[in-house]
Amino acid sequence: MNSNSRIKETINLLIIDDHKMVREGLKIMMASLKNSVHFNVQEAESGKEALTKINRFNFDVAIVDYQMPGMSGVETIQRILRLKPHLKILALSNYDELSYIESMMDAGANGFVLKNIEPGEMLKALRTILSNKIYYCNDVSIKIIEAAENKNTQKVQLEKILSTRETEVLRMIAMEMTNDEIAQKLFLSKRTIDTHRQNLINKLNVKNTAGLVKAAYKFNLIEQ
Amino acid sequence: MNSNSRIKETINLLIIDDHKMVREGLKIMMASLKNSVHFNVQEAESGKEALTKINRFNFDVAIVDYQMPGMSGVETIQRILRLKPHLKILALSNYDELSYIESMMDAGANGFVLKNIEPGEMLKALRTILSNKIYYCNDVSIKIIEAAENKNTQKVQLEKILSTRETEVLRMIAMEMTNDEIAQKLFLSKRTIDTHRQNLINKLNVKNTAGLVKAAYKFNLIEQ
DNA sequence: AAAAATCTACGTCTTTATACTTAATAAATA
DNA sequence: TATTTATTAAGTATAAAGACGTAGATTTTT
Numbered sequence: 001m002n003s004n005s006r007i008k009e010t011i012n013l014l015i016i017d018d019h020k021m022v023r024e025g026l027k028i029m030m031a032s033l034k035n036s037v038h039f040n041v042q043e044a045e046s047g048k049e050a051l052t053k054i055n056r057f058n059f060d061v062a063i064v065d066y067q068m069p070g071m072s073g074v075e076t077i078q079r080i081l082r083l084k085p086h087l088k089i090l091a092l093s094n095y096d097e098l099s100y101i102e103s104m105m106d107a108g109a110n111g112f113v114l115k116n117i118e119p120g121e122m123l124k125a126l127r128t129i130l131s132n133k134i135y136y137c138n139d140v141s142i143k144i145i146e147a148a149e150n151k152n153t154q155k156v157q158l159e160k161i162l163s164t165r166e167t168e169v170l171r172m173i174a175m176e177m178t179n180d181e182i183a184q185k186l187f188l189s190k191r192t193i194d195t196h197r198q199n200l201i202n203k204l205n206v207k208n209t210a211g212l213v214k215a216a217y218k219f220n221l222i223e224q
Numbered sequence: 225m226n227s228n229s230r231i232k233e234t235i236n237l238l239i240i241d242d243h244k245m246v247r248e249g250l251k252i253m254m255a256s257l258k259n260s261v262h263f264n265v266q267e268a269e270s271g272k273e274a275l276t277k278i279n280r281f282n283f284d285v286a287i288v289d290y291q292m293p294g295m296s297g298v299e300t301i302q303r304i305l306r307l308k309p310h311l312k313i314l315a316l317s318n319y320d321e322l323s324y325i326e327s328m329m330d331a332g333a334n335g336f337v338l339k340n341i342e343p344g345e346m347l348k349a350l351r352t353i354l355s356n357k358i359y360y361c362n363d364v365s366i367k368i369i370e371a372a373e374n375k376n377t378q379k380v381q382l383e384k385i386l387s388t389r390e391t392e393v394l395r396m397i398a399m400e401m402t403n404d405e406i407a408q409k410l411f412l413s414k415r416t417i418d419t420h421r422q423n424l425i426n427k428l429n430v431k432n433t434a435g436l437v438k439a440a441y442k443f444n445l446i447e448q
Numbered sequence: 449a450a451a452a453a454t455c456t457a458c459g460t461c462t463t464t465a466t467a468c469t470t471a472a473t474a475a476a477t478a
Numbered sequence: 479t480a481t482t483t484a485t486t487a488a489g490t491a492t493a494a495a496g497a498c499g500t501a502g503a504t505t506t507t508t
Contacts, residue, residue, distance in 0.1 A: 145365055145369065163454055175434070176434045179494075180494080189458080190457095191456090191457050191458055195458090198496070208496075209433040209434055210399070210400045210433055213437040214400075404464085412485090415489090416488095419486080425466075431466095433466095433495095
C-alpha cells in the first residue's frame, strides 16, 4: 500500500500543528507541488486528534510540530509510532534549537525541518524520509555538526586541570602501558609514575584505571 | 582592511578552478548578487597562479576547486594558508564524497559546497565563513552526519565476539567497578568475575583494564 | 622576594588485577 | 546424540595498582 502509493507518486500526509495558519500554509505548499506529486492531505490541530485520524486512515508521512499545547510534539511522535511503527515522521519547528532537534529525533522522527522551508526542499525532505533516510534542513544539520564538534573542544579545560607531565602520563596509561613501561619510556623512576597516577586519580576524581581512561577520552587524548 | 571591506559589503574574491566554464559561471553568479554585495572577483586556473595572485592582492575569500591538475585543491589550500593564515576558503566540488570533504576541511577550508549551489546560498555561504563560522551545503552536512552515525553502528559485531555475561561484566568494568563489586552486584563469586575479566582480555586482544575500557568505547557500551 | 605549583622520588602497606590451569554444569548447536 | 560454547568457580602465583605520607629541586606565579 505504502510502496504502491509511492510509485504512483501519491503521498498520504497528515499535518499536525496547533496553528491553523501553519496548516493552511503547508497545504498551499503541497498544492504548489501538484505537478510532481499528488498529496492526500489531512490535518490535526492536536496530538489527540492526530491519533484518532491515524487509527482511521493510512498515512505515509506525518508532519509534526514541536511546540503544541497539551500533547507535545515529542509525545505525539512517541504515541504515533506505538500505533504505526513504520509511519514516517517529519518534525517541524520554528527554531533550530539543539534540544528540540535531539528530543524529536530521539522520539523517533525521521527528519527535522524549519518552518521557513521552501516547497522544493519540502518535497526533497518528504521523498528522502520515505526512502528510509534521515533528512535535516541545512540550518539544522549545521547545528548538529557544530554540537558534535563542540563536544570535542572541551579539551581546552584539560590544561587547567592537569600539568604537562600528568597529561603525558595519562595518555600513556590509556595506551595500555604499565607504570614500569611508562617510567622506562620517560627515563623516570617507576615511583614517580606511581605518584603521577595517584595524582591523576585524585585530580580527575575517578576511582581507578578505568576512570582514567574514560577521562582520557573526555579530554580527547585518545583518537576515535 | 578585511573588516572594512566587509562593512561596506565588498568582498574581494579569488576563484580557483581549472575549468574556464566554472569560473565564468561563478562570476555570473556573483554578478547576479550585485544588489546585495559588491564583489571584486579575480580568477586563477591553477594553484600556482592562485599563489602568485594572493601574494600580489588582498583577498577576503578564495573559492577552491577540489579536482585540479597539477597542484590539487588540498595542496592549494595548504599553501594559501601558509601565506595568508586568515584568508577564508570555500571548498568547491562536484561530488559530496566524504573523503573529499574531510581532506579539504583538514587542509583548512572554512566551508564546503557543491557546484550545483544557487546564488542565494552562495552568498549565505560566503557571509557565514567571513564571520568565522563553518558552512556546509545541505547534501554535504547530511553526509557528515551520516558518517558520524555510522561510526557508532559497529557495535553489532560485539555480540559475535562476547557473550551476554561478558558484555555485562565489561560494561561494569568500564563503570570503574572492581571484580569484588561486580561479583556482589551479580550475586556471583569474585573468582567468576576474575575469569570473565581474563577471558575479556584474551577475546578482545588487549593488555589490561585500560584496553578493556577502550574496547567498551569501541563497542558503544559507554555513552558520550 | 615569597608563595604556589610542578616534577621528581621513596617508604610502606593493602587491594586489585593478571596469568595459567582445571573443572563441573547447563545450554546451544551440529 | 555428540560436540561445542557459556557460565560458573577455584588453586596458585606474580604483577600491578591504589592509598597514605614525606620531601627536595625547579619553575611559575604573585
